[in-house]
Amino acid sequence: MEEGLADELDEEEQLVRKQRKEKKELQAKIQGMKNAVPKNDKKRRKQLTEEVAKLEADMEQRHREELEQLKRASQEAQSDFDAVNISNLVLENQPPRISRAQKRRDKKAALEKEQKERIAEAEIENLYGARHIESEKLAQILAARQLEIKQIPSDGHCMYRAIEDQLKERECPLTVAALRSQTANYMQSHMEDFLPFLTNPNTGDMYTPEEFGKYCDDVINTAAWGGQLELRALSHILQTPIEIIQADSPPIVVGEEYPNKPLILVYMRHAYGLGEHYNSVTWLVNRVTENCS
Structure with missing residues (x-):
């Protein structure tokens, strides 16, 4: 019984740690959203402000639903355990x-x-919602350029x-991993090119050098969401422009100085549920493969 209780506590601790990490990643993402405005x-x-609150x-x-689900599962498992013990006391030659x-x-x-199931329900609810409308607009924009979306996993x-x-x-x-490492470095x-665009979400003050160092460390070692600052760094690293196509705004190009x-x-x-996401694109027609410079 004590071992079973320890297992349940371990699972709850793992869930709490996961939720803390997700909260940290969300704050990093929110910071990126603020910097972009x-x-x-x-x-x-x-x-x-409304989007962040949502x-x-x-x-x-x-997170509350996950904790409740874990507690329900633990209670059900405990009930099953008790039922098996009672059955073993009364009946013989039962399966283990x-x-x-x-x-x-x-x-x-x-x-x-x-x-x-929650994802499936959200997909149904959103069939004619904002995601559907956005996808339709993007499909039209890309088709005009002989492009289509190439789905990328939503994992930070x-x-x-x-x-x-x-x-x-x-x-x-x-x-x-290499892209994250090079971006942070x-x-x-x-x-001096990036620090003025980062502010502490609690105080509103510009990041200190120590906070900036922690921000860069998270770029390497966590699934922190990347935004315009990281795209700017990557355009310099690769010496290549990066174009970002959007549904309701003209495309944004960073690194225009590169040919x-x-x-x-x-x-x-x-x-997705957390909002912003980046996908890649692929061509609708065959083209000659280009070598990078």
């Missing part, structure tokens, strides 16, 4: 009870099933994975 754009700032509320609700390891696997499967690395995918088309094999060595053909990313504001 000019301070004198009051309308967009107001919209950003992101935080959605995450808080999801389910192992604790199997119960843990069953709990994990139940949590994953519930998550998939999406911007770097989209860049990685674009570079593969030019036979430039750089991994996500470039930003560290050009701190190479731009890498192309698609920015989606309503792609």
Whole structure:
């Protein structure tokens, strides 16, 4: 019984750690969103405040549901355990009870099933919502350029994975880990170019050098969401323009000073529950593979 209780505590501790990490990644993402909005754009700032509140509320609700689900699963497992013990006292020659390891696997499967069901429900609800409208607009914009979206996983690395995918088309094999490492190193060595655009979310003050160092460390070692600052660094590292196509705004190009053909990313504001997401693109027609410079 004591061992089973320890297992339950371990699972709850792991979930709490995961949720803390997600909160940290969300704050990094929110910071990137704030940095992308000019301070004198009051309308967009107001919209950003509402978006941030929704992101935080959605995450808080999801975390609460995860904890409740874990508690329910633990209670159900304990009930099953008690029922098996009673049965063993009364009946003979019964099959052995389910192992604790199997119960843990069953709990994990139940949590994953519930998550998939929530995603499926969200997909249905959003069929004619903001995501659908955004996707339709992007499809039209890309089709006019003989392009289509190439889906990238939503795991915190999406911007770097989209860049990685674009570079593969030019036979430039750089991994996500390498892109993150080079981005952080470039930003560290050009701190004066990036520090003015980063502010402490609690105080509103510009990052200190120590906070900036921690920010760059997170770029390397976590799934911190990448934004315009990181794209600017990557354009310098690769000496290549990076074009970001959006549904409701003209494309943004960083690194215009470089003569190479731009890498192309698609920015989606309503792609997933947490909001922003980057995808890559692929061509609708065959073209000659280009070597990177």
